[in-house]
Amino acid sequence: MKQHKSLKIFTTALVALSSAVILTACGNGGSSDKSSSDNSNLPKASYKISKSTPAWKSDKSKMTTLTWYVNADWWNKDFGKDEITKQIKKDLNVNIKFVTGDDTKLNTYFASGNMPDLVTIGDPNSKVARTAKDWAYPLQDLANKYDPYFYKVASKDTLNWYKIDGKSYGYPNYSNTAADYKSGKILPRDAFIIRKDVLDAIGDQDFTTPEGFVKGMAAIKEKFPKLTPFGFNDFSGGNSSLENVVQDMLGVPITTKDNKYYDRDLDSDYIKWLDAFRQVHAAGNITDDSFTDDADTFNEKVSSGKYATMMMGSDVNHGTNLQDFASKNPKSAYIAINGIQSTKGRKPTLSQAGISGWLINYVSNKTKHPAKAIQVFEYLLSDKGQMLTNFGQKGQMYTQDADGMVKWTKFAKNIQDNDTTAWQKKYRIGEFILFGHDRYKALNKDSYVKAVWQMQEWGAKYLKPQFQIENISPNAGTQEARALGAIQTNWRTTMVSLIRAKDKATFEATLKKYKQFQKDNSISAINKVRDSNIKANMKKLGMD
Amino acid sequence: MEKANKRSTGVRIKDWCRAWARQWQLQTMVLPGIIAMIIFNFIPIYGLSLAFRSYTVTSTMASAPWVGLENFKIIINDKYFWESVQNTIGISAIKLTIEFFLPIIIAIMIFELKWTPFKKVVQTITYLPHFLSWIILGGMLITWLSSNGMLNQLLNLIGIATKDNHILNANSYWGIASLSDVWKEAGWGTILYLATMSKIDPTYYEAAEMDGASKLRQIWSITIPEMSSIISLNLILSVSGLFNSNLDQTLVLMNSQNQPKAEVINSYVYRVGLTQGDFSYATAVGLGVSIISVVLLIITNTVTKKLNDNKSVL
Structure with a gap:
């Protein structure tokens, strides 16, 4: 019997170990890395190097x-x-x-x-x-x-x-x-946009204040019962356009006056607007589907003009869909107007790709x-x-004016309009972007679809860098990073819950719970890391 | 070999060697399997040491510093981990209960069908959802459950006016997750049972009929006892899988609103380990879960053994 037992123990251990293994990452075959600070091992160049020739x-x-x-x-x-x-x-x-x-x-x-x-x-x-x-x-x-x-x-x-x-x-x-x-060659990409036919039909509405916004959405619902009055980007890639983008629209500061981390999510102006969105949602003018739609569904809704107005984050990425709709319905195309603005008189501070x-x-x-x-x-x-990489072969695909501006040749234009597959596969225009930069893209007006030109113009004067707060999160694997992960998970739920709150009291209670959660998850320690990272950033930028 | 236990160790080893030599041809056949197991199952166990180290993507397994039980200490205070444990057990328990009994019932019903063409059609229809991936099925479900989706239209048809987006409702998530999984897998689960049933000697049924046993009596006294070993095997396998939640399903159906009820251990490990790059912590969670799974496996095995006249499957 004893042997039988030991056999069983062995079998059990075997099962235990093998099932444990399934959950484990694979091992390392290579030797440990040598520090790269010693680069004397770089071989000599086989050619004559020069500062003036590539x-x-x-x-x-x-x-x-x-x-x-x-x-x-x-x-x-x-x-x-x-x-x-x-x-x-x-x-x-x-x-x-x-x-x-x-x-x-x-x-x-x-x-x-x-x-x-x-x-x-x-x-x-x-x-x-x-x-x-x-x-x-x-x-x-x-x-x-x-x-x-x-x-x-x-x-x-x-x-x-x-x-x-x-x-x-x-x-x-x-x-x-x-x-x-500063150069003006970087174009903004966020804007509050509205369908032109809707704008014409609803008369004088003020979308810049929270009260006006709620009223305006109700007016849209009345005239266009088939449209969803207010839409925003899908949530599959993050917190939609209702977080950072709205905060930029409101000109919420990125740091405190003494260059410390500023919690933009809890800015009073921003909270006021979240409450306005809550009222819009409660009136049925934001659909719950907007919180569950994936990117494809959102794109489809944009290109079919399902939303009367939108807080559009990154219009360039949705250019094709906006253009799709504009081409089919030139009279209803989306345009940017003043909307979702600060109640404290701050100007929008739109962001674009940062220095990172x-x-x-x-x-x-x-x-x-x-x-x-x-x-x-x-x-x-x-x-x-x-x-x-941006424009292809000079002469064949584009010509360049004396002021540097680029125009497509007839040959190129013809391919772009009639053979998009060849444009992407054979000519690969503007697609090899591993070192791309908007400065070159801006040399050609046609780099952006016509549907977003007006939106870009609307925001041009509001662009403002946010370099100081780039990459300031604590390092992965640290206690602070884990706590921040938990806080961000909680915020994601909280933000949508705030908008979906039944009444003001629930709204306040949800917000209070989030603030407590932050405290319970050592937000002050996280902010200390952020503060020191902001300081380091400013040093790199020569801003200290 | 059983008789050897009363003799001294030396004699026992000798006996063992003799027995081995007698069947060396058979024993060598086992060797490749053992070698494969050592390479693919035992050597990777070394990776478990990650749970006790502070490992990063760029460091090698050997160079990561030891941190002892640090990672496990953090688990204990991690709200989201315990939430995911709760959800995993909750969803799995519902799935387990329904998915354990339903295939048996469906299998018996299909088995009792006499008209073959109809039987085939029923089988195909019930198998069908199994072949759709969760990515597709999840997308379908989200659309069906949305405010203008199929479910609401059906509810409106029968007079319940509703425009709720059901997938946003955290409280209905366990139901949605388990029922959709049952719908997907129940049909497929019948295959094993049907195969076993087809092997039952038809003379049993003939004899029972002559003795005047009703159909239900036949099922109860012939079909089910004949299937008992396969049923208990299935039970053991599924109970030990209590902690193996469905990652694909969760990733597709989870959103910011149902997350408190939708996050399961697997998706949590995935999120922390891969998207946040916290490998050591994720491994620690994985290791903890495996140990609990093994304990569950042993418990169910013991229980089924008691129920099954001391014949255990393992």
């Missing part, structure tokens, strides 16, 4: 193949098939093998130690970005050794922003500097081709690369 012109080495991992599943992996990447391949003598994936795949790369040559990630706040020092080459070292021309094409402010201990490791696309904001940009590109310190890698960076950042 290195790719002097580098006569044979065709090099680089693996480029992009941490986004939607990225088009083709290389060398379309007109744009064909030209890149020819100029740089490089073949790029794109690999795409999500965080899980990225983690596997790190765990195995088998890194691709180039890595593009999307979150400057992630552990991956913050520990870039351990796995990426400093761009300065690469530029000094292989391609000093890089300094001519890279933005100094952006490089500064991405410095870790004195050296920059990543270079983002769409990184807007203070100078970009969007997708950040790195050169892995495991690459065997560091020279080629920095050449790719330099080429794509240069005027030549930017014009190519």
Whole structure:
């Protein structure tokens, strides 16, 4: 019997262990990383380097193949098939093998130690970005050794922003500097918009004050019972346009006067507007479906004009849908008007992509081709690369006026209008955006669909950078980050619950509960981290 | 081998070796399986050490610093974790109860159908939802449950005027989650039972009929006892799966309003581990859950053994 028992214990242990294993991540085969601060192992350049000529012109080495991992599943992996990447391949003598994936795949790369040559990630706040020092080459070292021309094409402010201990490791696309904001080439993307036919029919309504807003929505409901009076972005990618975007519309400050973290969610002006939205919802003028619709459903509703008015966050991303509706119903097209404004007389402070940009590109310190890698960076950042990726071949696709403005050729226009597949696949216009920047996009009015021009004009004077508060959350894995995660989860529920609250009393109670939750989850410790991060940011920006 | 237990250890080992040598051909056949298990099941156990370390994406498994039971201490005070445990048990318990009994009943009903074409149609229809992924089914459900969706239109038809978006209602989430899962899987669950039933000797039924047993009596005294071992196996498997909540379903159906009732352990681990990059903590949660699952498995095994004349499935 004893043996039978031990066999059973063994079986039980086996089952226990194997089921436990299922929940575990896989192991690491690679050796531990060597710190990259010592870059004496960078091989010498095989060509003469020069400050005034791009290195790719002097580098006569044979065709090099680089693996480029992009941490986004939607990225088009083709290389060398379309007109744009064909030209890149020819100029740089490089073949790029794109690999795409999500965080899980990225983690596997790190765990195995088998890194691709180039890595593009999307979150400057992630552990991956913050520990870039351990796995990426400093761009300065690469530029000094292989391609000093890089300094001519890279933005100094952006490089500064991405410095870790004195050296920059990543270079983002769409990184807007203070100078970009001033240049007028960066266009706003948020606006309160309304259907023109609705606006004409409802007469004089004031959407700028909370009271007027509630009344205006009721007026819309009366005249257009089939439309949903008020809509906003879907919640699948975050807190819709009812959080940051509304706060920007109200000009809610980003820091306190003494440059400390300011909780914009609890700003009294913003809370007043949330209460207005509550009243709109209670009157049936916000549909509950807006809280459950996914991105596709929202897009469909925009392109069919289901909403009479919208708090539109990122109109450029919804350009196709807005244009769709405008083309079919020119008389009802959406336009931006003054609405959702501060009750305290503050002007809107619309934001755009910040200095952190969007997708950040790195050169892995495991690459065997560091020279080629920095050449790719330099080429794509240069005027030549930017014009190519934004507009295609000069002459064939576009012409440039004396003032630098770009116009499509007839040939290009014809393809754009009649063969969108070829436009995207064969010519890949404006799609190779790993180093893209709005400054170039703005050279051509046609970069944006006509439907959003008026909206961009409406907000142009309200653009204001928010660089100080970029990436100020506590590091992942710390006690503060966990607490913040819990608070954000709670806020997500709270914000929608506030709008869906039955009456003012429930509204107040929900808000009070959230404030208590913040306190219970050590908000003061989190804010301390944020404060010190704001301070560090301001130092980088030269604002201290 | 059973008789060896009274003898000394040395003799026992000797006996064991002799027995092994006698059947060495058979024993070698087991080897590949054991090796595969060591590689794929035992070596990765090393990864569990993550739960006791502070691991980050970029550090290697060996270089992450040890933090002892730190991660487990945090679990104890984590409101969202305990909420997810509650939801997991709640939803699973409802699913388990219905999904355990319903397939047995459906299987018996299908088995008793005499007209084959109709039987086939019923089977196909009940299997069908199983083949749709939760991504598709979830999207359908959200539309059906929305304010102008199918459900509200049906309710309006029968006179209950409503414009509620049901998926936003946290209190109905457990019902929605478990019933939709039952609808998806109940038909598929009958396959095992039908296969077992087809093996029951038809002469039993003939004899019972001659003795004047009614249909229900036949089901109760022949069909169910014949299926008892497969039923208890299914029970053990599903009880040990009490903590294995449906990740796909949750990710599709969860929204900001039903989250307090919708978040399950799996989605919580996914959110913390992958989207917030907190691997060590997520592993600690996973390890805790596995241990509880194993305990549940052993308990059910013991219980079914008692119920089943001391014959255990494991």
